[in-house]
Amino acid sequence: MASVEKALLMLRNLPRVALNNIKEFPEVIKERKKQHALPRGKDAKFKLGADHKGAAQRMSRPRLGFGKSTPGYLRVPKEYYYEGHHLLRQYIPISLLQIQRLIDLGRLNPNEPIDLTDICNTKVLMLDPNKRHFGVQLTDEGADIFKAKVNIEVQWILSELTIAAIEKNGGVVTTKYYDRDCVYAMSDTINFFSSGKPIPKNGTPPLNAIEYYTSASNRGYLANPDEIRVERLKLAQKYGYTLPDLEKDPLKEMLSKRKDPRQIWHGLEPGWLVNLKDQCILKPADKEWIDYYKS
């Protein structure tokens, strides 16, 4: 322990410890120097004052934020709740007010069942199946004013108010799912008939939509009709109106028209070819084709 003894000897002979005898740790000194040091290298361009020539002298340096990385006001944040939005189905909204207006102006016929094709032919909506538009959804704007008695078929309904408003007036609502090929056919029928294809077969809804279309509260086309009757009663009690009796209705036949799950248009079956020039319908005769289109 010679070092310790030496240190002790030194201590006896050295002067008293004071501020003028003390030195800081070298790491702290380095840190301090860094803080007050001039920038060198790549940083020098942006942080130092103007040297002669160059962007600084000519006052043509970029504005705050520009330089190395994308500035904060241009960065697009990552919002992971939008993941997969480019693959989701879209339904264009149409309100009860619009439908009432179209009926009043004579653009929609309430004496016939109202369909996607009818709504698209009014040219009120811009339905583009290429943009993943799978149909139409009803909104409850105009539920106070709705007076028409209709048989409507829509693709999605969010609020109960719409259903209540339609059923109060003695009408009928259903929600039905249409495949992509079917939406192509329904949205632009003239274009479809001029292409010369037979009427397509509608598919079953995807997994994330089955719950919706099999539930009676949404009036899905795959739901149990007994449950639908119960739901109609429930809504009438909730919103405070008497359910009109549909069996004594003169328009009972029209209101009770429903489509097969594979069917697109009333009166036309999948697999038939419609020719507008000859004004005729062609049907397949071979068994395999008939079975395929009826399955």
Next chain:
Amino acid sequence: MFLRTLRFRVFKIESFQKCNHATKTSETDFKTDEAKFDQIPAEFAPNIPDAEEAHEREVAFRQLIESKRDVSRFSNKTAYNKYKNIMPTYSDSQAKYLKTERYFRKVYSKFGKASAIESGIAWPSKSQLEKLIKEEKEYDLTLEQKVNILIEKKANELKTYEKLVKDTDEALKKMPINIESFYQRIIKKDKSEKDKTAKRQEILDQAREYYGYDVDLRDPRVQEMLKKIQDERKMAEKAKKKEEDKKKQQAVQLQQKLKQTDKIVSKTEEPEKEQN
């Protein structure tokens, strides 16, 4: 550029003649060429690949000149041909489309039976149908399957929920015990740490006593000195213990003796009492 190097002697002469009559671009010129081909004897018969190339080159050349001469400003060739009532010519890639089903379907939808097309073209052919049916079987799920998947999902959700409720109930019963044990563990830990530090501090104190200042314990000399000190202290402790044990033993012996004397005393007293 007017004079093109041609590999064929006989044709050369005719080409010169043609270039002089470059303005005329009617079909008659081609017909005369073909007639001359027939008259040529077999010895001097043309080398056919070269002749075709030359032919094509001249055709392209004339088309070039025509395109520069026509001032109609038709950008579309088909429109130009329509205007001039020329038969349209489709390139190979364009002509393929005219033999496809899609085109026939569209023509049939436009003209009906008047177009001499079989209406059966609109439906898929047999092989195509078989493919479609196969693909549907493989990849598509039927409605029943989808509904069953839904039912399973809901049942699983219910199960997990019920399990959760059960587990929480059971765990809550054990909560007070767990809390107590948790605190006890903390107390134990603190104790053990304190004991360790206390021990360490003892050793440091012993060294400091001996040397007079703080010392690094890792030195071998220090450890030797410490050992000696500790041994001395242990001996002292053992001696103390021995003394204490001795005292205890003496105390125990005393008690035993007392008991014996008590017994003797009681025995002597009893027979006296009995006698009395």
